[in-house]
Amino acid sequence: MFFYVVAGVTMGLGLYCVITRGRGRSSRRSRPSLLFTVMYWLYSKTHVGYWYHRHLLTKAREKYPDGHSVTSAVTFGGLYLKIQPVAIVSDNYSYVVMNTKRRIAVVVDPSDPEAVQAYVKQEGIQLAAVLTTHKHWDHSGGNHALKRMFPGLPIYGSATDGVPGLTNPVLDGDMIQVGGLEFHVMSTPGHTVGHVVYQLDGAPFQAPDSLFTGDLLFIGGCGRTFEGDAATMLKSLEKVSSQPDNTIIWPGHEYTLENLLYGETIDGDNENIREKLRWTKDRRKARMATCPSTVGDEKQHNVFLRTRDPAVAEAVGMATRRLTGVTEEFQASVLAELREMKDKFKVST
Numbered sequence: 001m002f003f004y005v006v007a008g009v010t011m012g013l014g015l016y017c018v019i020t021r022g023r024g025r026s027s028r029r030s031r032p033s034l035l036f037t038v039m040y041w042l043y044s045k046t047h048v049g050y051w052y053h054r055h056l057l058t059k060a061r062e063k064y065p066d067g068h069s070v071t072s073a074v075t076f077g078g079l080y081l082k083i084q085p086v087a088i089v090s091d092n093y094s095y096v097v098m099n100t101k102r103r104i105a106v107v108v109d110p111s112d113p114e115a116v117q118a119y120v121k122q123e124g125i126q127l128a129a130v131l132t133t134h135k136h137w138d139h140s141g142g143n144h145a146l147k148r149m150f151p152g153l154p155i156y157g158s159a160t161d162g163v164p165g166l167t168n169p170v171l172d173g174d175m176i177q178v179g180g181l182e183f184h185v186m187s188t189p190g191h192t193v194g195h196v197v198y199q200l201d202g203a204p205f206q207a208p209d210s211l212f213t214g215d216l217l218f219i220g221g222c223g224r225t226f227e228g229d230a231a232t233m234l235k236s237l238e239k240v241s242s243q244p245d246n247t248i249i250w251p252g253h254e255y256t257l258e259n260l261l262y263g264e265t266i267d268g269d270n271e272n273i274r275e276k277l278r279w280t281k282d283r284r285k286a287r288m289a290t291c292p293s294t295v296g297d298e299k300q301h302n303v304f305l306r307t308r309d310p311a312v313a314e315a316v317g318m319a320t321r322r323l324t325g326v327t328e329e330f331q332a333s334v335l336a337e338l339r340e341m342k343d344k345f346k347v348s349t
């Protein structure tokens with residue numbers, strides 16, 4: 001017990017440093033500090049991370065008894081497909097994906113198992129599977145508890161990411177078919193080594209595809225590259241941005257306001273960013289969720305998907321190579337700078 005208390009306090013302090021100061025002090029390509037490396041290892045590889053997650057979950061429930069944001073379900077195909085965001089922890093989203101004709105549901109990243117259990121009971125549906133985007137506890141911390149609540153429940157996730165409670169490991173290109181719902185697995189490393197996203201086939205419901213992007217892509221932003229480099233992250237982001245423009249994006253966190261405030265510092269003349277920021281400010285005043293988005297919209301207002309854009313490159317101190325063209329290596333450098341500046345960005349109050 002003593003170990004957990006000491007480790008928890010140390011970890012809280014460490015995470016505070018990580019969150020508030022980024023990954024280092026030097027201006028270019030800073031390496032993770034030793035403190036960061038130790039704290040990240042404790043969080044992602046040990047049970048201390050789970051303990052810390054449960055602590056944050058308890059605090060968040062006290063602060064937001066009805067969830068951090070007001071969410072609403074989106075329905076397609078004569079109501080046969082229903083996707084319900086569930087606002088959990090302080091800014092995470094789980095998604096309950098339902099085939100309402102067959103009364104079967106799949107849940108993505110249910111790190112608050114009690115919230116998911118309550119929703120499933122209220123809807124009177126059968127929970128048939130858990131899809132986990134990556135191992136971080138704020139996405140996977142409910143897996144063990146849900147297995148106990150729903151015996152035999154399959155837990156899908158990357159075969160290479162160390163997802164807790166994993167029963168059905170998946171690889172890039174795999175298909176998951178549950179209750180008339182079909183998900184295509186895409187490997188998207190960078191945030192973690194085995195991060196995956198799940199693409200729900202919308203065709204049976206006369207709907208666009210839906211992409212559950214975890215901590216790869218947020219509205220107006222992208223995840224940190226904890227376990228990969230910028231070139232890896234760039235490839236993963238391009239897998240998403242190469243999907244049809246009407247593909248619906250369901251991100252793992254409510255980070256939209258901060259992301260767009262940062263985007264405005266990079267490309268302040270971009271009317272798409274300014275318009276989305278105005279809309280977001282209005283939504284957040286009433287604590288309304290900002291998900292979902294679309295691939296087409298993200299390509300307009302998300303600076304992390306615009307590393308080819310001269311305005312974005314110049315904003316991070318890199319002149320574009322107008323004569324030789326923009327190479328992937330150049331784009332990765334722009335992404336690295338964008339990410340590092342975002343890690344240090346603070347919203348002024």
Ligand SMILES: [Zn+2]
Nearest residue numbers: 134136191215
């Ligand atoms: Zn994560």
